[in-house]
Amino acid sequence: MVEQSPDAAPLPPADEAVPPAMIKADLAAGLFFVVLAAATLFGSWTMDRLEARRINPLTAPGLVPGLLSAALLVCGVILTLRSLRTPAPEGWRDLGRAIVSSGAQRAGAVLVLTLIYSLVLVGLLPFWLATGVFVFAFVLVFEAWLAAPRQPLLRTLPWAFGLAVVTAAVVTLVFERLFLVRLP
Template structure:
């Protein structure tokens, strides 16, 4: 990996989008954060390479609009094509760099382990709930009911299944149910009456 020669006072991990990794997870994936990422880079590098080539090909196939007598340097496929090339190059660099790091098998094992931890399970559940709500419930149920069901299930799953010391069941169900109905009704009323949005 290309570690930049940085000022020692600079942040350990640079800064950017996400909240820097705070309370360390005790899963196997945080033993050495770099190792599983190296293998992830190989995969994403290859995906980006393929994507880049696909974009270049599609841009090449784009009509050149000769019939409209446009200037040949202004064809619609010009910029996407250049971007595709750039993406393919970046993908190649990522993949090549990952290959260069000697692999003793630990990289792939860590990479796989990252998908089997509790954290991964939490993410998958959150993702499934989020998708189920937006793709299945919304549009089928009235919006307030869909939202209420989602909020209720979300709270129940994370407070019951993933919690080390859950409250008594009746209490969770009661408070979560109350919150779910309030949120569902409030959001619907505010948007439909206040902002005149026709909710799905």
């Protein structure tokens, strides 16, 4: 327990300092982690254990994902129970306002662009081209669309194109020549 000097102001309880929106966000995140961990735990449990090949059970392919998902399940349950136990009047309304804020839009744009890059572009296009397209789109979105003072599109296009070409070339050369990684 932390001791305070007698002339210091008393510390508020930890739960009072948490905004109601954060409590509801913790509830949603906790439930998400519980579902994700349960699905991963099930998948790792049903994964082939390779007994027919006399593989040591401690080297089974599902062991590490199973342990990690079990830990994530425990953390998700703790987060969910903690947020259910803490009162949060008007927490859902505050969380809704936070989700539609400009900061959340920027984070959502990063998530969407990254998922498109990793799940669609890489593998469909050569790596250097996928990386260039990603960087080009990223610069356009954050300079000409989501920037606080928006930049003119015609001024952003050459900058985005140049940055995309240089980034794609440097990343590809560094991975292929320096790290000797064969890129998709």
